Amino acid sequence: MGSRLEKNSDAVRKRIQGHAFDDEEGEEYEGSTFGGFSDYMRRKKLKLQNLDADLRAQTSQNPQIFRGIVAHVNGYTQPSLADLHKLIVSHGGGFLQYLDGKTAVTHVIASQLTPKKKVEFAKYRIVKPAWIVDSVKAGKLLPWNDYRVVDEGVKQKVLGFENGSVVSQASTQRRGYRDQTETSWYTSQMRHENGDTEEPPEAPPPFAPEPGKPREMQSPVIPASPAVEADDFPGVSSIGEADLLAAMEDVPDADASFDEDDDGELMRPPPRLDPVPARSQSKPVLPPVQSADVPPITQRRPLTPEEYNAMLWQDAGGQPSAQKKPLTAEEHNAILLQNPHMAKSSTANPDFINQYYRESRLHHLSTWKADLKAQLQARAQEKSSTQRTRSKAPGARRYVLHIDFDSFFAAVSLRQNPHLVDKPVVIAHGSGPGSEIASCNYPARKFGVKNGMWMKTALELCSELNVLPYDFKAYEEASRHFYDSILAVEGVVQSISIDEALIDVSEQCIKAGGSDGKGISEGSIYREQEKAKQIASSIRDAVRDKTGCEVSVGIGNNILLAKVALRKAKPAGQHLIKPEEVLAFLGELEVTDLPGVAWSIGKKLEEIGVKYVKDIRELNKERLISALGPKTGQKLWDYSRGIDKQEVGEQVIRKSVSAEINWGIRFINQQQAEDFVQCLCDELSKRLLENLVKGKQMTMKIMRKAADAGMDPPKNLGHGKCDTFNKSVVLGVATTDKAVIGKEAISILRSYGFSPGELRGLGVQMQKLEPLKPMAASTSTVESSQRRLQFKKPAAVPATTPLKTTTETEEFKSSHKKTRPKLADEPDPIEEIANPKKERTVRLMEGPIPLPLETSVKHRP
DNA sequence: CAGGTGTGGTAGC
DNA sequence: ATCGCTACCACACCTG
Numbered sequence: 001m002g003s004r005l006e007k008n009s010d011a012v013r014k015r016i017q018g019h020a021f022d023d024e025e026g027e028e029y030e031g032s033t034f035g036g037f038s039d040y041m042r043r044k045k046l047k048l049q050n051l052d053a054d055l056r057a058q059t060s061q062n063p064q065i066f067r068g069i070v071a072h073v074n075g076y077t078q079p080s081l082a083d084l085h086k087l088i089v090s091h092g093g094g095f096l097q098y099l100d101g102k103t104a105v106t107h108v109i110a111s112q113l114t115p116k117k118k119v120e121f122a123k124y125r126i127v128k129p130a131w132i133v134d135s136v137k138a139g140k141l142l143p144w145n146d147y148r149v150v151d152e153g154v155k156q157k158v159l160g161f162e163n164g165s166v167v168s169q170a171s172t173q174r175r176g177y178r179d180q181t182e183t184s185w186y187t188s189q190m191r192h193e194n195g196d197t198e199e200p201p202e203a204p205p206p207f208a209p210e211p212g213k214p215r216e217m218q219s220p221v222i223p224a225s226p227a228v229e230a231d232d233f234p235g236v237s238s239i240g241e242a243d244l245l246a247a248m249e250d251v252p253d254a255d256a257s258f259d260e261d262d263d264g265e266l267m268r269p270p271p272r273l274d275p276v277p278a279r280s281q282s283k284p285v286l287p288p289v290q291s292a293d294v295p296p297i298t299q300r301r302p303l304t305p306e307e308y309n310a311m312l313w314q315d316a317g318g319q320p321s322a323q324k325k326p327l328t329a330e331e332h333n334a335i336l337l338q339n340p341h342m343a344k345s346s347t348a349n350p351d352f353i354n355q356y357y358r359e360s361r362l363h364h365l366s367t368w369k370a371d372l373k374a375q376l377q378a379r380a381q382e383k384s385s386t387q388r389t390r391s392k393a394p395g396a397r398r399y400v401l402h403i404d405f406d407s408f409f410a411a412v413s414l415r416q417n418p419h420l421v422d423k424p425v426v427i428a429h430g431s432g433p434g435s436e437i438a439s440c441n442y443p444a445r446k447f448g449v450k451n452g453m454w455m456k457t458a459l460e461l462c463s464e465l466n467v468l469p470y471d472f473k474a475y476e477e478a479s480r481h482f483y484d485s486i487l488a489v490e491g492v493v494q495s496i497s498i499d500e501a502l503i504d505v506s507e508q509c510i511k512a513g514g515s516d517g518k519g520i521s522e523g524s525i526y527r528e529q530e531k532a533k534q535i536a537s538s539i540r541d542a543v544r545d546k547t548g549c550e551v552s553v554g555i556g557n558n559i560l561l562a563k564v565a566l567r568k569a570k571p572a573g574q575h576l577i578k579p580e581e582v583l584a585f586l587g588e589l590e591v592t593d594l595p596g597v598a599w600s601i602g603k604k605l606e607e608i609g610v611k612y613v614k615d616i617r618e619l620n621k622e623r624l625i626s627a628l629g630p631k632t633g634q635k636l637w638d639y640s641r642g643i644d645k646q647e648v649g650e651q652v653i654r655k656s657v658s659a660e661i662n663w664g665i666r667f668i669n670q671q672q673a674e675d676f677v678q679c680l681c682d683e684l685s686k687r688l689l690e691n692l693v694k695g696k697q698m699t700m701k702i703m704r705k706a707a708d709a710g711m712d713p714p715k716n717l718g719h720g721k722c723d724t725f726n727k728s729v730v731l732g733v734a735t736t737d738k739a740v741i742g743k744e745a746i747s748i749l750r751s752y753g754f755s756p757g758e759l760r761g762l763g764v765q766m767q768k769l770e771p772l773k774p775m776a777a778s779t780s781t782v783e784s785s786q787r788r789l790q791f792k793k794p795a796a797v798p799a800t801t802p803l804k805t806t807t808e809t810e811e812f813k814s815s816h817k818k819t820r821p822k823l824a825d826e827p828d829p830i831e832e833i834a835n836p837k838k839e840r841t842v843r844l845m846e847g848p849i850p851l852p853l854e855t856s857v858k859h860r861p
Numbered sequence: 862c863a864g865g866t867g868t869g870g871t872a873g874c
Numbered sequence: 875a876t877c878g879c880t881a882c883c884a885c886a887c888c889t890g
Contacts, residue, residue, distance in 0.1 A: 345876055355877080362879035365873050370881075409874050427874075432875045438874045451874055452878095470877095475874090497873040596883090600870055629885055656881060663878050699867090716875045726867055761878085 064092030064325065065141045091136060329757025332711045333666040346664040346717055347676050353683060356661055359429065361409075361438045364472055365497060368479070370654070372495035374691075377651060380492070396517035397525070397579075399509040399532045400502060400648055402554040402562035403486060403539055405478075406571040408499035409439035411549040412478045413468045424449065425466045431455055434715030438470065442571050454715070475499075481546035485539055492649040499551075502559060504648035505535050529555075529576055536574045557582075560644035563595050582642040587614030594639050596632075604628060605636075616640035657691055659683045660763025662703055664717045667756040677749055677762055678742040684764045685738035692773070694736045695766025699728040700748040703761030719760035725752060734770045741766070 131147035327335070337343045346352065357363045405411060409427040414420060424444035428435045433456035440449045440458075447462035458465055479498045486493055491505040510517035512531035513524035536553035543551045554566025555576035564586065569575035577585055590612055592602040608627050610616055616624070617640050625633030638644065659680050667673045677700075688694060703722040705711075713720025727748045735741065745764050 339875095341875065352877095357877085357879090359877040360879065361874060361877080363877085364879085366880040369873070373881095405874095407874080429876050434878095435876065436874095436878070440874095470874095500873070596871065598871060631884060652882080654881080658880060660879065661877090663876075715878075718876085718878060724868080728866070763880090765880090 062091050063139050065135055067092035329755050330668045333757045334668040346666045353679050368498040376493055376495050398506040398557050400504050400556055400559055400562040401536055402566045403501050403551050404566055405499040406550045406552055407439050407441050410441040412474050413471050415548050420466050423466055424462050425468055427470060428467050431467050478547045482543050485542040494649040502648045533576055558644040559646050560639055586642055589613045613640050656765055656767045657687050658765035660701055662719045662761030665760050667759055670756045673756040673759055674746045677745045680764050681742035681745050682738045685736050688736040693769040694734040694772055696734040696768035697728055697730045698741055698744050699726055699765040700745045701726050701763035704754050705758040705760050722760050
């Protein structure tokens with residue numbers, strides 16, 4: 001296995017090669033030679049002062065094989081520095097005269113290096129000039145590895161590898177986030193204040209506007225939105241291109257967001273983080289176009305779908321033309337988003353985040369689960385504080401019920417459409433090929449349709465599929481009835497999801513058996529089992545009664561067995577696994593039927609000859625552990641023998657809060673990406689407040705289009721094949737402040753220097769959580785967690801346990817008294833809680849949020 | 862070896 | 875068209 005560094009390096013190479021490939025595809029570059037001035041007169045005349053930009057513009061018909069590369073030449077070379085410079089720039093590369101150790105040169109070109117230089121350049125890829133020359137001759141980017149100056153054996157620690165990918169569309173790149181800020185933005189700011197200047201005077205700042213570039217090129221013209229209309233699209237060149245470019249420019253006050261909190265040095269970003277025009281950041285290789293050529297946007301009409309398609313088709317490389325080159329990711333997105341339907345469902349829509357979360361089933365499932373977990377914990381805590389009798393006899397038999405709706409979404413939605421119950425039905429947003437099937441009824445399953453499947457596949461299996469829409473509100477209601485029924489049973493309850501729960505009813509069953517639950521008394525065991533079956537049966541009746549839907553129940557002596565029994569129980573049934581059946585039952589299951597075993601572990605097991613659970617028993621524990629790791633190995637060893645030590649209802653406190661979106665992400669400039677990240681951080685901050693926690697560590701998650709992935713993934717507005725990048729930063733102090741979180745997140749995003757158009761997914765996460773305030777905990781914890789899903793009257797007992805009682809209490813007191821400088825824009829948590837109405841308005845769910853309390857309180861322990 | 866970070870896998874419909 | 879979330883665990887690898 002390669003190291004992460006090597007893996008990233010591979011990714012970079014793939015990407016570089018991918019670019020070369022993209023560029024070759026669909027365009028004829030034959031005959032274009034270095035300099036490539038032959039087409040010059042055919043091109044629009046451009047007033048440019050910047051030599052590199054000029055050269056690029058003149059030679060954009062050359063294969064842009066060095067796109068994404070930023071080179072620096074060291075020492076005497078053959079060909080000369082000037083010639084290499086021309087070669088690189090005329091083929092899409094970036095060039096830096098100075099190597100200040102901070103800008104992200106991707107390659108250093110040198111014929112040879114002194115030992116000292118080798119050390120100095122240790123973090124760069126050092127290649128021979130022949131790499132450039134040969135690549136140009138070949139018309140494609142050759143692997144730089146073949147032209148290493150430093151021996152293969154020597155570990156070249158390449159700049160930026162640790163940041164993920166070095167090579168991006170950007171001609172220059174920022175240093176890694178860690179390089180700029182050791183721990184957080186604050187510390188870097190401190191260093192700045194101490195006069196640690198980072199830029200040698202002669203070196204241009206990495207992301208500053210290129211000197212000599214006409215100013216109007218770098219500033220903004222039109223925000224991209226559905227409002228952007230175009231009158232014509234004469235191809236992707238001349239005016240059409242100019243339109244797009246204009247639309248892609250940043251808005252004028254790009255740094256306004258950083259200036260608004262003007263209350264001290266702390267809030268000002270370090271100079272190198274200043275927002276810069278998208279042009280210099282994301283589109284360095286593009287020939288600049290005069291804005292004067294852009295007709296006023298208001299004069300244009302929307303494009304017809306055919307026109308969009310035609311444009312995108314050109315992008316796909318169908319038309320060989322010396323004039324045209326593949327669109328950049330930003331150009332592509334700009335065209336895509338001209339389609340109002342696309343714009344509405346993507347980041348181009350200002351209300352995107354709200355709209356998205358309102359419709360995302362996975363978001364709902366996750367938040368429901370978190371809510372339920374919090375409530376059940378509160379309940380358990382309340383219970384244990386009132387009755388201290390939870391003394392489980394060790395070694396006694398246990399009876400666990402796993403209860404679950406049959407095709408939950410489908411069953412609930414079908415109540416409105418009873419005529420379809422015997423027909424194949426799925427729940428999905430639409431019937432397009434990439435629409436995901438959230439739930440399918442049993443008639444549909446007979447065709448092989450499965451949850452999570454894309455519509456395209458499902459329709460191939462079953463052409464007469466009926467698609468019903470989601471009804472999240474109805475699901476919540478059904479769930480409430482479900483949990484009412486579950487909680488009416490005497491036992492320990494654990495929520496698995498909106499429609500699924502575990503109950504440990506051992507106590508009841510053993511009592512019914514009339515023994516201590518340990519000895520082998522057949523009569524007792526029989527009576528225990530019958531009791532469990534009877535409980536299951538009554539739950540099924542109760543839920544059917546209240547919801548009109550079927551639930552199935554698996555019964556076993558531990559969670560594992562209850563879970564696998566449930567598989568056999570479905571649909572509309574129940575199944576109890578007797579102790580003497582356990583080994584035979586489990587043995588015939590495939591390993592991927594075990595909880596926690598899916599395709600990845602399944603594949604690993606297959607490689608060592610394991611397909612069925614019984615095969616696991618043939619392996620010794622060491623073999624299993626060496627293949628899967630110590631924990632997983634041990635767990636599967638146990639599982640295969642029916643052993644599962646986990647208890648129902650084990651309390652786990654929340655360790656992270658996050659918000660991410662990996663669909664509909666289509667930016668056409670850096671500013672949009674950053675604005676979106678800020679919105680995500682606002683959302684995250686809101687969720688922190690709702691959960692009454694603050695976080696000390698933030699992680700930014702980024703998905704970027706894989707080098708070999710097309711611009712448009714098979715799923716509409718989906719993320720397609722991506723590389724993922726995570727970076728975390730430890731904040732000096734735990735916070736909920738969206739401004740602070742946003743700055744850090746944006747800073748990390750920038751440090752990668754990705755082309756905004758290639759971003760496909762973004763997320764922010766807070767960890768190292770601390771409780772927010774003591775007051776909060778006693779007044780409204782329960783409320784905050786029950787705002788959305790409520791099956792029970794709020795308990796009088798706080799739901800959250802302080803993480804560490806002693807220190808936390810201290811911290812509460814101090815933070816309460818201390819007049820810490822209030823950061824701009826920071827909501828006062830106490831204030832927030834004192835005025836819950838403010839919070840109530842925020843929630844995403846439709847309809848009145850607080851569900852009627854009376855209906856849900858059926859049982860009081 | 863205890864601690865960190867980043868990556869990957871899994872679960873729910 | 876389409877709504878590919880989110881919390882948690884485990885692991886690999888690194889540092890001191």
